[in-house]
Amino acid sequence: MFARRIAVVGTGYVGLTTGACLASLGHRVVCADVDSLKVARLRAGQVDILEPGLAELVVEGQAAGRLEFVVGAAAAVREADVVFLCLPTPMGVGGAADLSAVESVAAEISEVLPYGTVIVTKSTVPVGTSARVRALLGREDVAVVSNPEFLREGTAVRDFLHPDRIVVGSDSPSAAERVAALFAKLGAPTVLMDAASAEMVKYAANCFLAMKLSYVNAVAELCELLGADIESVSEGMGYDKRIGQSFLKPGPGWGGSCLPKDTHAMVQIAEAAGVDFGLVRSTIEANVRAQMRVVDKVRVACGGSLAGVRIGVLGLAFKAGTNDLRDSPALAVAEQLVLEGAELTAFDPEVTGPLAGMLLVDDPYQAVKGAEAVVLLTDWPVFRTLDWVRVAELMDGHTVVDSRNHLDADALERAGLLHSGVGRASLGVTQFS
Structure with a gap:
């Protein structure tokens, strides 16, 4: 070379x-x-x-x-x-x-x-x-x-x-x-291609990935209402080679430095060309809905109102493995909780404060202490290994909202906690032998 x-x-x-x-x-x-x-x-x-x-x-x-x-x-x-x-x-x-x-x-x-x-x-x-x-x-x-x-x-x-x-x-x-x-x-x-096509490739790819994420979040909402389990549904879909396993994991919405700005830019590019790209606009709207559904779960866990309620937050980065807060869905959910009057104590292993509207601490157990509910927003591996018996003893409430289906629900239940995931069947999954 x-x-x-x-x-x-x-x-x-x-x-x-x-x-x-x-x-x-x-x-x-x-x-x-x-x-x-x-x-x-x-x-x-x-x-x-x-x-x-x-x-x-x-x-x-x-x-x-x-x-x-x-x-x-x-x-x-x-x-x-x-x-x-x-x-x-x-x-x-x-x-x-x-x-x-x-x-x-x-x-x-x-x-x-x-x-x-x-x-x-x-x-x-x-x-x-x-x-x-x-x-x-x-x-x-x-x-x-x-x-x-x-x-x-x-x-x-x-x-x-x-x-x-x-x-x-x-x-x-x-x-x-x-x-x-x-x-x-x-x-x-x-x-190799012309310049205009290469410039379009990135937007087309990112918008497709955003649509896939918004789609699986919408399917997760249906699963909750119909008694299906999104984990099983995603697995069954993912083995189809036309669909694939990636980007089929539900969560509190998508974010980061690329997908939000690229989807909005694609809408603008289309409008400038005289095209109504409603599919991408709906993708953006569905993402906001996914964030608000997590807020709804926390509100329900706290009896219907968040005013003056202490909430423990686990994770703020837009995804595990980074300290990036740009357009983080975790941060968007946290900010909405604050708008509704919640008092947040948050921990993220790679994010340092200060952050407006919440207390950022350097220990996950400090984040959950005295909390009426705990919400996991970023799927850091460290959260799976927490001592959930200790968490239960520290909390005032008993619900953990797991917005990424990251935690071991059985471990939480053995500790006396209620695990509230996304798109999970309320009646459990029937096992066939």
């Missing part, structure tokens, strides 16, 4: 993973950020992102002389063959993606890019962004390529180094091939 000189602009979740992993593949990588303190910490090998294997790659890359960190995009791109833009594209007005960071960096680097550089948009961006960036650069010699990321928080390094596929899109076939060659060592299926 021919090693390239690569610049990565942005050292957030995607940028730092991209830079560190490309360096591990043998490329020379310079990562840039506007935050000088963050750059200093990274130079010292201090990684604030909770991601298995990432800190080790950062340290190894710098020790090998293949990875460095600088302040400012212009300083990073001056000798680059390929420049990855890994910049935030948050939800803007009306749900559309805010491209101000991408546009600002494009303007900043346009005059200092070496001749023939390839610009790669790694961030999730609307269809047409590659053309927009090319126009902002105003450089006929500079090609723009879309290379969407498919990294899951908690497994990002593994996802990068062992991808299902690599998508590369550009209106310049030679530029697309140059970018695809960067990943040749991975041996993954590579799909």
